[in-house]
Amino acid sequence: xxxxxxxxxxxxxxxxxxxxxxxxxxxxxxxxxxxxxxxxxxxxxxxxxxxxxxxxxxxxxxxxxxxxxxxxxxxxxxxxxxxxxxxxxxxxxxxxxxxxxxxxxxxxxxxxxxxxxxxxxxxxxxxxxxxxxxxxxxxxxxxxxxxxxxxxxxxxxxxxxxxxxxxxxxxxxxxxxxxxxxxxxxxxxxxxxxxxxxxxxxxxxxxxxxxxxxxxxxxxxxxxxxxxxxxxxxxxxxxxxxxxxxxxxxxxxxxxxxxxxxxxxxxxxxxxxxxxxxxxxxxxxxxxxxxxxxxxxxxxxxxxxxxxxxxxxxxxxxxxxxxxx
Amino acid sequence: xxxxxxxxxxxxxxxxxxxxxxxxxxxxxxxxxxxxxxxxxxxxxxxxxxxxxxxxxxxxxxxxxxxxxxxxxxxxxxxxxxxxxxxxxxxxxxxxxxxxxxxxxxxxxxxxxxxxxxxxxxxxxxxxxxxxxxxxxxxxxxxxxxxxxxxxxxxxxxxxxxxxxxxxxxxxxxxxxxxxxxxxxxxxxxxxxxxxxxxxxxxxxxxxxxxxxxxxxxxxxxxxxxxxxxxxxxxxxxxxxxxxxxxxxxxxxxxxxxxxxxxxxxxxxxxxxxxxxxxxxxxxxxxxxxxxxxxxxxxxxxxxxxxxxxxxxxxxxxxxxxxxx
Numbered sequence: 001x002x003x004x005x006x007x008x009x010x011x012x013x014x015x016x017x018x019x020x021x022x023x024x025x026x027x028x029x030x031x032x033x034x035x036x037x038x039x040x041x042x043x044x045x046x047x048x049x050x051x052x053x054x055x056x057x058x059x060x061x062x063x064x065x066x067x068x069x070x071x072x073x074x075x076x077x078x079x080x081x082x083x084x085x086x087x088x089x090x091x092x093x094x095x096x097x098x099x100x101x102x103x104x105x106x107x108x109x110x111x112x113x114x115x116x117x118x119x120x121x122x123x124x125x126x127x128x129x130x131x132x133x134x135x136x137x138x139x140x141x142x143x144x145x146x147x148x149x150x151x152x153x154x155x156x157x158x159x160x161x162x163x164x165x166x167x168x169x170x171x172x173x174x175x176x177x178x179x180x181x182x183x184x185x186x187x188x189x190x191x192x193x194x195x196x197x198x199x200x201x202x203x204x205x206x207x208x209x210x211x212x213x214x215x216x217x218x219x220x221x222x223x224x225x226x227x228x229x230x231x232x233x234x235x236x237x238x239x240x241x242x243x244x245x246x247x248x249x250x251x252x253x254x255x256x257x258x259x260x261x262x263x264x265x266x267x268x269x270x271x272x273x274x275x276x277x278x279x280x281x282x283x284x285x286x287x288x289x290x291x292x293x294x295x296x297x298x299x300x301x302x303x304x305x306x307x308x309x310x311x312x313x314x315x316x317x318x319x320x321x322x323x324x325x
Numbered sequence: 326x327x328x329x330x331x332x333x334x335x336x337x338x339x340x341x342x343x344x345x346x347x348x349x350x351x352x353x354x355x356x357x358x359x360x361x362x363x364x365x366x367x368x369x370x371x372x373x374x375x376x377x378x379x380x381x382x383x384x385x386x387x388x389x390x391x392x393x394x395x396x397x398x399x400x401x402x403x404x405x406x407x408x409x410x411x412x413x414x415x416x417x418x419x420x421x422x423x424x425x426x427x428x429x430x431x432x433x434x435x436x437x438x439x440x441x442x443x444x445x446x447x448x449x450x451x452x453x454x455x456x457x458x459x460x461x462x463x464x465x466x467x468x469x470x471x472x473x474x475x476x477x478x479x480x481x482x483x484x485x486x487x488x489x490x491x492x493x494x495x496x497x498x499x500x501x502x503x504x505x506x507x508x509x510x511x512x513x514x515x516x517x518x519x520x521x522x523x524x525x526x527x528x529x530x531x532x533x534x535x536x537x538x539x540x541x542x543x544x545x546x547x548x549x550x551x552x553x554x555x556x557x558x559x560x561x562x563x564x565x566x567x568x569x570x571x572x573x574x575x576x577x578x579x580x581x582x583x584x585x586x587x588x589x590x591x592x593x594x595x596x597x598x599x600x601x602x603x604x605x606x607x608x609x610x611x612x613x614x615x616x617x618x619x620x621x622x623x624x625x626x627x628x629x630x631x632x633x634x635x636x637x638x639x640x641x642x643x644x645x646x647x648x649x650x
Binding site for chain 2: 073074083084086091092129130131147152153154155156157158159160161162164165166167168169171176177178180185242243246247249250253254255256257258283284285286287288289290291292293294
């Protein structure tokens with residue numbers, strides 16, 4: 001059995017684990033990123049966590065085939081440089097070189113959303129398929145695309161930014177500079193905004209009360225108010241799932257994946273979200289008669305998606321003979 | 326040198342040619358489709374045109390490595406069956422089997438928009454690149470995606486229907502069943518519709534006069550009126566290029582192709598279309614600092630794109646050892 005180290009680099013935590021070639025997580029550790037430190041210090045610690053998990057797993061460095069890193073921003077796997085990251089002090093960071101100063105293994109880097117998609121494709125909701133798309137509904141909308149078992153991210157490794165495709169031309173201003181991005185209508189933050197707008201429109205709805213209970217207009221409030229029978233909350237969920245389904249159907253028409261994986265905290269709401277999301281989405285794509293349909297499934301990999309996906313991304317790079325040194 | 330036959334099947338014409346492995350068209354013939362005939366008669370004629378062009382080129386059937394067919398609708402290249410076509414009597418048509426009754430060669434089928442993209446990638450505007458997207462602005466909006474030198478069309482070969490991604494949620498009804506598809510805002514038909522709407526709004530603009538000259542509100546009228554100094558026409562082009570750029574930027578954010586090829590008759594308008602299209606599109610995608618940018622180029626393959634692309638699609642299937650018998 002071959003083993004790989006996966007490192008999930010985030011603005012808050014660095015999570016590192018040993019993963020086998022079937023996507024099983026053997027063990028993991030988590031340290032704080034302390035993003036206020038220098039790039040060199042942070043990357044040195046990432047290398048050290050790799051040494052630590054390998055030892056904790058009872059393995060030697062020579063038992064490991066490669067290290068895969070999932071990072072926010074735009075990593076360039078050819079040069080091993082993190083070209084750009086909005087959340088970390090990592091512009092043009094020579095990640096491969098610095099990690100290899102600590103651990104003598106091939107090092108591969110890719111985007112965190114792409115790694116999450118790889119985890120679902122190898123060991124999660126899209127296991128057994130060659131073409132899948134994973135969309136994560138969080139503060140933003142993340143997207144990762146797997147084509148023929150490999151991460152697809154374009155010639156410059158900057159795609160697929162499906163969250164930043166315009167769904168409502170001329171709509172709400174997005175932080176990316178465009179107006180009306182999918183992310184502005186389908187993220188958890190978007191649902192919180194729609195909830196607040198609805199409460200402002202109709203202050204007598206239960207939404208106002210639930211927002212006060214929650215302390216803020218979050219992505220849960222509308223579901224709670226709807227369960228208590230509030231009509232205005234039902235309208236909010238109806239509007240949110242309409243936009244969400246429009247964007248998911250766009251992803252299907254664009255990629256025609258065998259499985260479309262949907263994840264993120266908002267999916268924990270269960271059927272009140274999932275039933276309309278599935279029904280509305282599947283009524284919209286352009287399947288011709290007799291054409292097999294995409295399946296929509298919930299993400300399964302949870303908090304380990306980043307580690308497992310980064311490790312499996314590293315594995316595909318080894319299989320494809322990409323130079324990681 | 327290896328040779329391939331490409332067949333471009335359309336509702337009006339069947340165009341067939343011999344193409345070498347570098348995408349050079351050696352010779353071609355064109356016959357009427359006569360779509361009112363039976364599927365068997367049409368496909369038999371397609372096979373016969375293949376025999377004819379091979380002979381006209383001074384070659385033998387044994388000199389040809391494969392036949393590639395570009396067809397409207399959803400072909401299934403694994404089974405060799407045209408699953409569905411909206412314009413031809415070809416539902417579940419066993420195309421490979423019937424062609425092979427006439428010519429004993431491997432037969433491969435794919436969507437016509439995908440074949441056009443393959444032609445641009447091998448011999449046209451995206452020559453030398455591995456990842457490109459070709460978008461054709463015609464009656465509809467066609468899209469073909471090339472990933473790592475191969476057509477990408479999803480697990481069911483029904484993608485990429487990028488023309489049927491929603492750009493204006495809740496917008497104009499599309500024939501695909503959705504509302505607000507890119508096709509409804511960026512096709513030549515969409516420009517004609519916007520032109521008519523503007524003329525109705527402001528009957529004293531030059532648009533009314535030009536539409537009368539043209540005999541109908543077509544995709545040329547607004548450009549003609551703008552060249553004569555009409556402000557209302559300028560507004561129409563501004564609005565059209567805004568939507569077009571939003572959709573093209575969506576394609577870039579989604580696929581991050583090295584080259585985005587744009588084609589279709591409306592591109593013949595030249596700079597009055599192309600300058601705002603390029604400027605608006607390139608200001609919108611989510612390139613981070615230091616990330617290489619997609620180039621936008623005009624389609625080069627013209628009327629031969631279908632033949633050359635079908636033949637080159639056949640070539641990639643031979644290279645990938647796909648069974649065409």
